[in-house]
Amino acid sequence: MPFGEKKMKLPSGKIIPTPNVIRCIAPAAIVMQYDQYCEENDIEKLSCFLLVTCHSTLYRIMQVCPASVQKSMEGLDYFVVEGGRAYEDLLWVVNQLHLFKEEMDQMIKDLSECKQYLKHDFKIHMEEKNDIKDHCMTFYLNDKDLHFKNECCNHQHLSGYPKCLQLSDLLEEIIKRVQILESENIEDMYDEILFKTSNAIDNTVEWKKQIVRSKNQLRTKNHIMSALNGSKAIVMLDWAI
Numbered sequence: 001m002p003f004g005e006k007k008m009k010l011p012s013g014k015i016i017p018t019p020n021v022i023r024c025i026a027p028a029a030i031v032m033q034y035d036q037y038c039e040e041n042d043i044e045k046l047s048c049f050l051l052v053t054c055h056s057t058l059y060r061i062m063q064v065c066p067a068s069v070q071k072s073m074e075g076l077d078y079f080v081v082e083g084g085r086a087y088e089d090l091l092w093v094v095n096q097l098h099l100f101k102e103e104m105d106q107m108i109k110d111l112s113e114c115k116q117y118l119k120h121d122f123k124i125h126m127e128e129k130n131d132i133k134d135h136c137m138t139f140y141l142n143d144k145d146l147h148f149k150n151e152c153c154n155h156q157h158l159s160g161y162p163k164c165l166q167l168s169d170l171l172e173e174i175i176k177r178v179q180i181l182e183s184e185n186i187e188d189m190y191d192e193i194l195f196k197t198s199n200a201i202d203n204t205v206e207w208k209k210q211i212v213r214s215k216n217q218l219r220t221k222n223h224i225m226s227a228l229n230g231s232k233a234i235v236m237l238d239w240a241i
């Protein structure tokens with residue numbers, strides 16, 4: 001993803017401004033994408049000799065053109081960008097649902113409130129341990145496998161807080177409405193609506209998870225910093241994978 005600008009100087013002395021990037025995927029995946037891109041667009045691949053694609057050259061290029069290291073513990077904005085796009089897509093989907101005007105206005109209003117909730121309140125409501133499942137970081141951060149087993153054992157989860165359940169209710173409602181469209185004769189359109197809906201929901205869920213991870217990182221950082229004394233230092237490394 002682009003992140004500011006860098007200036008590249010060619011041997012001829014010409015200066016080309018290039019976007020500064022944060023790589024969001026591993027080098028091996030970038031090499032695969034490069035191969036695929038060349039094939040799809042009929043571009044001759046970079047080769048060393050005997051016309052064999054030279055992957056080691058590609059890895060070298062990535063090494064000498066390093067991606068930026070973002071110096072923030074807030075996590076990459078990538079999820080926020082995708083989350084924002086998910087909101088736009090859901091807005092488009094709602095407009096295709098053949099709803100009555102009041103119903104549609106209400107859904108658009110709910111959608112906008114949910115986006116605001118994710119941007120602000122969700123982060124604030126979350127605590128290390130909380131009686132409401134949607135606000136419990138321990139619950140979210142438990143991935144159920146042995147490495148990060150993190151169970152909620154000393155508190156119970158009550159049903160929830162209506163305002164904070166609005167997002168999951170709304171997403172469920174949108175899925176239900178989209179499924180109704182299947183019986184209408186709009187085949188191609190239906191596929192597009194279905195695709196955008198499931199994609200947008202996945203991205204919203206990922207955004208939510210990212211908010212939990214960021215808050216947990218911050219909590220950990222504060223915890224470590226509060227234990228620092230004159231002979232200790234904290235080094236923070238954040239990287240894109």
Ligand SMILES: [Zn+2]
Nearest residue numbers: 130136139152
């Ligand atoms: Zn819990």
Ligand SMILES: [Zn+2]
Nearest residue numbers: 121122125164
């Ligand atoms: Zn909440």
